[in-house]
Amino acid sequence: MTANKKLLVLPGDGIGPEVMDEVERVVEWLDAKRRVTFSVERALVGGSAYDAEGTPLTDATMAKAQGADAVLLGAVGGPKWEKLPFEHRPERGLLRLRKEMALFANLRPAQVFEPLVDASSLKPDLVRGLDIMILRELTGGVYFGEPRGIETLPNGEKRGFNTQSYTTSEIERVARVGFELARKRSNKLCSVEKANVMESGVLWREVVQALGDKDYPDVELSHMYADNCAMQLVRAPKQFDVIVTDNLFGDILSDCAAMLTGSLGMLPSASLGAADESGRRKALYEPVHGSAPDIAGKGLANPLATLMSFAMMLRYSFDMDEDAALIEDAVEKLLAKGVRTADIRLEGRAPVSTQEMGKALIAELET
Amino acid sequence: MTANKKLLVLPGDGIGPEVMDEVERVVEWLDAKRRVTFSVERALVGGSAYDAEGTPLTDATMAKAQGADAVLLGAVGGPKWEKLPFEHRPERGLLRLRKEMALFANLRPAQVFEPLVDASSLKPDLVRGLDIMILRELTGGVYFGEPRGIETLPNGEKRGFNTQSYTTSEIERVARVGFELARKRSNKLCSVEKANVMESGVLWREVVQALGDKDYPDVELSHMYADNCAMQLVRAPKQFDVIVTDNLFGDILSDCAAMLTGSLGMLPSASLGAADESGRRKALYEPVHGSAPDIAGKGLANPLATLMSFAMMLRYSFDMDEDAALIEDAVEKLLAKGVRTADIRLEGRAPVSTQEMGKALIAELET
Ligand SMILES: CC(C)[C@H](C(=O)O)[C@@H](O)C(=O)O
Ligand SMILES: CC(C)[C@H](C(=O)O)[C@@H](O)C(=O)O
Numbered sequence: 001m002t003a004n005k006k007l008l009v010l011p012g013d014g015i016g017p018e019v020m021d022e023v024e025r026v027v028e029w030l031d032a033k034r035r036v037t038f039s040v041e042r043a044l045v046g047g048s049a050y051d052a053e054g055t056p057l058t059d060a061t062m063a064k065a066q067g068a069d070a071v072l073l074g075a076v077g078g079p080k081w082e083k084l085p086f087e088h089r090p091e092r093g094l095l096r097l098r099k100e101m102a103l104f105a106n107l108r109p110a111q112v113f114e115p116l117v118d119a120s121s122l123k124p125d126l127v128r129g130l131d132i133m134i135l136r137e138l139t140g141g142v143y144f145g146e147p148r149g150i151e152t153l154p155n156g157e158k159r160g161f162n163t164q165s166y167t168t169s170e171i172e173r174v175a176r177v178g179f180e181l182a183r184k185r186s187n188k189l190c191s192v193e194k195a196n197v198m199e200s201g202v203l204w205r206e207v208v209q210a211l212g213d214k215d216y217p218d219v220e221l222s223h224m225y226a227d228n229c230a231m232q233l234v235r236a237p238k239q240f241d242v243i244v245t246d247n248l249f250g251d252i253l254s255d256c257a258a259m260l261t262g263s264l265g266m267l268p269s270a271s272l273g274a275a276d277e278s279g280r281r282k283a284l285y286e287p288v289h290g291s292a293p294d295i296a297g298k299g300l301a302n303p304l305a306t307l308m309s310f311a312m313m314l315r316y317s318f319d320m321d322e323d324a325a326l327i328e329d330a331v332e333k334l335l336a337k338g339v340r341t342a343d344i345r346l347e348g349r350a351p352v353s354t355q356e357m358g359k360a361l362i363a364e365l366e367t
Numbered sequence: 368m369t370a371n372k373k374l375l376v377l378p379g380d381g382i383g384p385e386v387m388d389e390v391e392r393v394v395e396w397l398d399a400k401r402r403v404t405f406s407v408e409r410a411l412v413g414g415s416a417y418d419a420e421g422t423p424l425t426d427a428t429m430a431k432a433q434g435a436d437a438v439l440l441g442a443v444g445g446p447k448w449e450k451l452p453f454e455h456r457p458e459r460g461l462l463r464l465r466k467e468m469a470l471f472a473n474l475r476p477a478q479v480f481e482p483l484v485d486a487s488s489l490k491p492d493l494v495r496g497l498d499i500m501i502l503r504e505l506t507g508g509v510y511f512g513e514p515r516g517i518e519t520l521p522n523g524e525k526r527g528f529n530t531q532s533y534t535t536s537e538i539e540r541v542a543r544v545g546f547e548l549a550r551k552r553s554n555k556l557c558s559v560e561k562a563n564v565m566e567s568g569v570l571w572r573e574v575v576q577a578l579g580d581k582d583y584p585d586v587e588l589s590h591m592y593a594d595n596c597a598m599q600l601v602r603a604p605k606q607f608d609v610i611v612t613d614n615l616f617g618d619i620l621s622d623c624a625a626m627l628t629g630s631l632g633m634l635p636s637a638s639l640g641a642a643d644e645s646g647r648r649k650a651l652y653e654p655v656h657g658s659a660p661d662i663a664g665k666g667l668a669n670p671l672a673t674l675m676s677f678a679m680m681l682r683y684s685f686d687m688d689e690d691a692a693l694i695e696d697a698v699e700k701l702l703a704k705g706v707r708t709a710d711i712r713l714e715g716r717a718p719v720s721t722q723e724m725g726k727a728l729i730a731e732l733e734t
Contacts, residue, residue: 160570162531203527230623256597
C-alpha cells in the first residue's frame with residue numbers, strides 16, 4: 001500500500017519533540033494495521049528552527065505546510081528565546097503558519113475526562129462531565145492588525161501600539177463555524193466580546209446576531225462580555241456549550257477553560273481554514289499546552305494531548321472517525337487503569353514516562 | 368462639627384441605589400460617632416442618568432466628581448440600555464469619570480474571607496487565605512486608544528477597529544504603584560502582558576523591568592503572559608501577590624480572580640489618580656460586582672462590597688485606618704455569625720435582606 005496522506009510534523013520546542021515521537025509510534029501502528037497510510041515529514045518551527053535555520057519558520061517549511069494534507073505541531077517557545085527581537089521569536093513561526101494557511105477557526109474543546117475529575121482545581125460537581133468547545137478566531141484581531149509597532153514620540157518617550165480589527169466577513173466566517181458546531185452539539189452558541197467598550201466588539205455582536213437571525217434561527221444564541229465570561233467559566237462552566245470569540249479573548253478564555261478541566265495535558269486543538277470546492281480544509285492540529293521547557297527532555301511530558309490532537313486530525317481532516325475513536329477509547333481506558341504521566345498521576349501509583357505512555361497506548365490499541 | 372470631607376455618591380443602575388443606602392447608613396453612624404464627618408451629595412451616572420438627563424454623565428456631575436474628596440460608585444449598565452448607541456451607553460459615564468479624573472491605578476484585591484471559603488468554586492485548600500491584589504491600568508490601552516470606530520470599506524463591508532496603545536510614562540506610573548504595593552505586602556510583583564504577540568506588550572515588559580532594576584531591586588519581579596496568568600489563577604492562585612497589568616487584561620483577569628474567591632459580593636476596588644503636591648489623590652471607589660439587574664430593587668443584593676469600598680476609601684483617601692478597620696472587622700464578625708445575604712447564604716439559615724445586612728452592621732459597630 002502506498003502512503004495516501006501527507007502529514008507534516010512540526011515538533012517545535014521544549015517537550016514538543018518527545019511527545020511527537022509517541023504520535024509517530026501511533027502513526028506507524030495505523031500504517032501497519034489500518035486502511036490509511038501516512039507519509040510523514042518532519043520540519044522545524046519555533047526556537048529550534050531559529051537556532052538551526054536562523055528563522056522561526058523557513059519558507060521551505062511554510063511551503064511544505066501549504067502542501068500537506070494536515071500539519072501536526074508540538075509547541076513553540078521558551079525562556080531561551082524570550083530576549084530575541086520580536087520578529088525572530090518562536091511564536092512568529094506559529095503565527096505565520098496560522099496566517100498564511102488562513103486557519104481562521106481554532107477549535108479548543110475543554111473536556112473533563114471522568115477518571116481525571118479530581119485533578120481539577122474546581123469542585124468535582126462543577127466540572128464532572130464538562131464538555132465545552134471554545135471557538136477562537138485565529139487570523140485576525142490584535143494579533144495581526146496594522147498599524148503596530150513601537151515608536152519614539154517627539155518628547156523622547158516610547159509608545160507601543162497594536163490594532164484590534166475585524167471586518168464583517170472575518171466575523172461571519174468564524175461565527176458560521178460556531179453555529180455549525182453548535183448544531184452538532186447542544187445547539188447553544190455564546191458569542192463573547194467587549195461591545196460595551198470596544199467598537200470592534202459592537203460590530204462583532206451585530207454580525208453574529210444578524211447571521212444567527214438569518215441562517216441559524218434554530219440555534220440558541222447569547223452574547224456575553226469577555227470579563228463576565230471569565231467569571232462564568234469559573235463559577236459554572238457547564239452553562240456553556242460552544243463559545244465563539246476573537247483571537248485575543250479566545251487566547252485567554254480557552255486557557256482558562258482548559259485549566260478548569262484539570263486535564264491540560266490531555267487537551268487537543270484544531271485550527272481550520274476555509275473549505276475548498278472539494279470540501280477540504282487546510283488544517284493544523286496542536287495540543288493546548290505549551291512547550292514546558294522546565295521538563296523538556298526528561299521523559300516526564302504527557303503525550304496524550306498531542307495524541308488526541310492527532311485523533312482530532314483523523315476526524316476532521318480525514319473523516320477517519322473510527323480510527324479516531326479507537327485512539328480516544330484507548331486513552332480513556334489507560335487513564336481509568338491508572339496509567340498516568342506525572343502531571344495527572346494517581347496517588348500511590350508511580351507515574352509512567354512519556355515513552356511508557358506511548359507504548360502503553362499501542363498495547364491498548366492491540367487488544 | 369461641620370462636615371469636613373466632601374463625598375460624591377453615584378449609586379448608578381440596578382442594585383446600585385439599594386446597596387448605597389446601606390453605605391449612607393454607615394456614613395451617618397460615623398458622622399455621629401467618630402471624629403470625621405462627611406457631606407454627601409448624590410448624583411446620577413449610567414443608564415439612570417441617561418434616562419433622567421439624556422446622557423450617562425452630565426458635565427455638572429463630572430464637575431462635582433472633580434471637586435469631591437472622593438467618589439463612591441455603585442454599578443452601571445443593564446440590558447435596558449444595551450441597544451443604545453455606543454456613546455450613550457451607561458458604561459460611557461463610568462469611563463468618562465475614570466479618564467477625566469485620570470484614575471490610572473485600579474486596585475482590585477481578591478481576598479477570601481475565611482467564613483466564605485466554601486463559597487468558592489475552587490477546592491478550599493487552593494483558596495483558603497488567598498489575598499492577591501490585581502492592579503489594573505485604567506486610563507489607557509484599548510479602552511481609550513485612537514483611532515477607533517466602525518467604518519465602511521470600499522467593498523461595502525464594515526470594519527470595527529480599536530487601538531491598543533501605551534507610552535513609557537503610562538506604563539511607568541502604574542508599575543510604580545505596583546512596586547509600592549508589593550513592598551507593603553509580600554514584596555512580589557508579577558507583570559502581565561502578551562509580549563510574545565503584541566508590541567505594546569514588549570514595551571510594557573521593558574519599561575516595568577527597567578523601573579524595577581532602577582528603583583525597586585528589592586522587589587521580586589516576574590513577567591507572565593496573560594493567557595498563562597488566567598491559567599495560573601485557576602491552577603494555583605496563591606502563587607501571586609501583586610499583579611500589574613493593562614486595562615483590558617486587567618478587566619478580565621481581575622474578574623476571574625474575584626470569582627475564584629467565591630466572595631464576589633464582598634470585593635471592593637479603588638481607582639486612584641496621581642498624587643498632587645500635598646499627597647492627595649483623586650479617587651473613586653466601587654464594588655467589583657456589576658449592577659445585577661435581575662435582582663435589582665428586591666432587597667436581595669449584598670451591600671458588603673460597597674461597604675468595603677467605603678472602608679477602602681477611609682483608608683486610602685482619608686488615612687482613617689482605624690475607622691476602616693472598625694467596618695472591616697464588623698463585616699468579618701457578621702459573616703462568621705452567619706448573617707448573610709442570599710448570594711453567600713449559609714445552608715439551613717435564612718438569608719438576610721440588603722437592609723437587614725446594613726442594620727446588622729450598625730448594630731455590630733455599636734457593640
Ligand atoms: C504561542 C502563542 C503565540 C499562542 C497565542 O498567543 O496564540 C499560544 O498562547 C496559543 O494560545 O496558541
Ligand atoms: C462596565 C465596564 C465598562 C467596566 C470595564 O470594562 O472596565 C467593568 O467591566 C469593570 O471592570 O469595571
